[in-house]
Amino acid sequence: MNINNLKAERTNRMTGAISELLRVTARPEIISLAGGLPAPESFPLSIINILHKKTVKKYKANAFQYGPTNGAKQLRDAIVRWIKERHIKVLPENVGITSGSQGALDCLGKIFINKNDIIAVESPTYIGALDAFNPYQPEYAEIETDDNGVVPSSLEKILKTRKIKLVYLIPTFQNPTGRTVSRERRIQIAGIIKKNNALLIEDDPYNSIRFRGIPVDPIYTLIPENTVYLSTFSKVLAPGLRIGYYVAPVEVGNLLVSAKQSIDLHTNSYGQYLAAEYLSTGHLKKHLPKILKIYKSRQETMLNALAKYFPPSFQWTHPEGGMFIWIEGPKGLDTEKLYWKAIKKNVAFVPGAYFFARPGEGKNTMRLNYTNVNEKSIEKAINILAEVIKNNL
Amino acid sequence: MNINNLKAERTNRMTGAISELLRVTARPEIISLAGGLPAPESFPLSIINILHKKTVKKYKANAFQYGPTNGAKQLRDAIVRWIKERHIKVLPENVGITSGSQGALDCLGKIFINKNDIIAVESPTYIGALDAFNPYQPEYAEIETDDNGVVPSSLEKILKTRKIKLVYLIPTFQNPTGRTVSRERRIQIAGIIKKNNALLIEDDPYNSIRFRGIPVDPIYTLIPENTVYLSTFSKVLAPGLRIGYYVAPVEVGNLLVSAKQSIDLHTNSYGQYLAAEYLSTGHLKKHLPKILKIYKSRQETMLNALAKYFPPSFQWTHPEGGMFIWIEGPKGLDTEKLYWKAIKKNVAFVPGAYFFARPGEGKNTMRLNYTNVNEKSIEKAINILAEVIKNNL
Numbered sequence A, B: 001m002n003i004n005n006l007k008a009e010r011t012n013r014m015t016g017a018i019s020e021l022l023r024v025t026a027r028p029e030i031i032s033l034a035g036g037l038p039a040p041e042s043f044p045l046s047i048i049n050i051l052h053k054k055t056v057k058k059y060k061a062n063a064f065q066y067g068p069t070n071g072a073k074q075l076r077d078a079i080v081r082w083i084k085e086r087h088i089k090v091l092p093e094n095v096g097i098t099s100g101s102q103g104a105l106d107c108l109g110k111i112f113i114n115k116n117d118i119i120a121v122e123s124p125t126y127i128g129a130l131d132a133f134n135p136y137q138p139e140y141a142e143i144e145t146d147d148n149g150v151v152p153s154s155l156e157k158i159l160k161t162r163k164i165k166l167v168y169l170i171p172t173f174q175n176p177t178g179r180t181v182s183r184e185r186r187i188q189i190a191g192i193i194k195k196n197n198a199l200l201i202e203d204d205p206y207n208s209i210r211f212r213g214i215p216v217d218p219i220y221t222l223i224p225e226n227t228v229y230l231s232t233f234s235k236v237l238a239p240g241l242r243i244g245y246y247v248a249p250v251e252v253g254n255l256l257v258s259a260k261q262s263i264d265l266h267t268n269s270y271g272q273y274l275a276a277e278y279l280s281t282g283h284l285k286k287h288l289p290k291i292l293k294i295y296k297s298r299q300e301t302m303l304n305a306l307a308k309y310f311p312p313s314f315q316w317t318h319p320e321g322g323m324f325i326w327i328e329g330p331k332g333l334d335t336e337k338l339y340w341k342a343i344k345k346n347v348a349f350v351p352g353a354y355f356f357a358r359p360g361e362g363k364n365t366m367r368l369n370y371t372n373v374n375e376k377s378i379e380k381a382i383n384i385l386a387e388v389i390k391n392n393l
Helices: A009-013 A017-026 A045-064 A073-086 A100-112 A127-136 A152-161 A183-195 A250-264 A269-280 A283-309 A335-344 A375-390 B009-013 B017-026 B045-064 B073-086 B100-112 B127-136 B152-161 B183-195 B250-264 B269-280 B283-309 B335-344 B375-390
Strands: A095-099 A118-122 A139-143 A164-169 A200-203 A227-232 A243-247 A324-328 A365-369 B095-099 B118-122 B139-143 B164-169 B200-203 B227-232 B243-247 B324-328 B365-369
Touching (some): A009 B100, A009 B250, A045 A269, A045 A283, A073 A095, A073 A269, A095 A250, A100 A164, A100 A200, A100 A243, A100 B250, A118 A127, A139 A152, A152 A183, A243 A269, A250 B009, A250 B127, A269 B269, A283 A324, A283 A375, B009 B127, B017 B335, B073 B095, B073 B243, B095 B250, B100 B127, B100 B164, B100 B200, B100 B250, B118 B127, B118 B152, B139 B164, B152 B164, B243 B269, B269 B283, B283 B324, B335 B365, B335 B375
Parallel strands (some): A118 A139, A118 A164, A164 A200, B118 B164
Antiparallel strands (some): B324 B365
16 A cells, blocks of 8 residues: 555655664764764663662552653652752642653644744754654744854844744753853843743753853743743663653643643653652762763863864864764865765764754754764764865865 | 643644543542553562663663664564564564554654544544544544444445545454454454555554453454554553554554654663563563453452442443453433542542543443452442442433
């Protein structure tokens, strides 16, 4: 039978182009700076064994039974306490558990986006968010960014001149650029969103992954009634457990729960109780410095190698945390062509164009990940990449 | 801000009416025959401890890392071997892992259903499937059922006279009725689907939960190229791990993977590897008889109590397995009114009307679950329910 005839209209928006592109990076000989994977060495395996015993002993069959759609109360309580350090002060009823942050992005798309609704996103933005929203057939308005992230005046202009359904931002250690929006700009952005009665999705997966500098409070703390805040255990515990969470006004939370009920009933119980114990026993706080130590060293290695090998016509970000460095080459450079040449030399990265909502932008950019490759391989890969670039300028 | 103004059109189809109804069943004094929960005593907790050690030792950090969207190869391989007992003979490329069967139902809705597309469903059918499909705004064509399940001539008439996008059936120990479609009817149904070039979703969560009688092969085995077969570990391992799976033609699988990528990236890795070990070490086969023993006894207790206490104007199914008994009362009975009266006496069930795609049907029916309540409580609850019924006839 012809399956293509059965496809829904929205299915044409599920391109999977980047998965196609990155398929070759699975080859073992490739040094991949392409993905966004945490270092497996950063996972607290021996702590997980302790937490497993504790979880089974404490929660017994409940750790393996169906659970509430909004998440286990124990985990929501533990998150309420944990995010107080970010100056987010909420009640457990404002918190819900999702199957990774991706689960929250899909649910938000499902409850809010009608076909042709306009979503304001940074230029560039996180490709996984575009993937989550695209099947609901929105259009995008691109907010300008500079070295300090979102340009508030650009957001203001968009909100004044177009009918925007949602504003989606990653203000801290942005994916793909690594940039963090300053406190001053956050206050401006919050004011603009409030004034225009807009709804902000603040995606904050890398909040705890800070090596340097001073933490900046989430925009959520400024305009909680206009914000759905998303974060995750993927970067501080383990992504394979698929435990993300949202903080939202109760009426948004109720809609998210209605949507999630029909998507997966609830997020896996075992991972939720494990995460609850990880937080409430203080293991997260003790383990986090070990993760930061690994990533800081790898990031510094990459920044040093870029300074040493890359041609002067290239610029890159120097993030105080997160997982990515963003590189801009000279105008006219096509990093997708470069990608295939780098693959021949066994090095992979993500061509930057994939992170733009509008096709054709960012052709001279690329995203490098430093968390999942050791220092020696990073040095080697940047050296090779620089050679490939020099041979193609 | 007014969140209601932001809601997508589809969000009006997320009613959550049954969650609202069943909220009271969480009260500890209630004997609930309402849910569809496996018995916590049926979870292999000590085996899970063994499997945990094995999983961490064998897969190490991979058990906690991001994984492929279609699922861990080891689990897909193990499922291929496992479902050979159901005479499903496929390659690992035909199998994909979802976040429970619910995850597959949502993905199928997402890739196939345009607004106003018509889905053929049994009358009554599984409410979770209606919940999964509803946000994609379909209409339903109801296939007649009798004591032997789906009536093939009714399906044929629907496929001939209406433009049907998908046919959704639960042929074995159906939820809510517990009925199983005979081999003869399966052959007829397969022929009708094949002839009309239709796509069948065969939902088969209870396949292994058989206490009596002879297994009947899934319809998938008759028309694999026209069928997406769904099953789960929720009834044979633990639902809280949220591990379901599909078996489908590769081109359908590819679409499901595209959709799932944007919904949750992948199903939790740990649960997948645990399930792979549960299958491949033979623990499932050894543990299954223990589950069946618990459920068989509870079902017999319920059937005996129904025969003992219920008025002669009531009929009910006598399933050879699964988790539910379906009761039909005399015409004119309103089981939703009965529900609130039973709640006052601390007994809960699901009024049958919730399982019909068309509002107003099945008002004289109810679904009882026997897996999550012990024999003593079942006897007591049925006795109370009979009293409530007698006082309201």
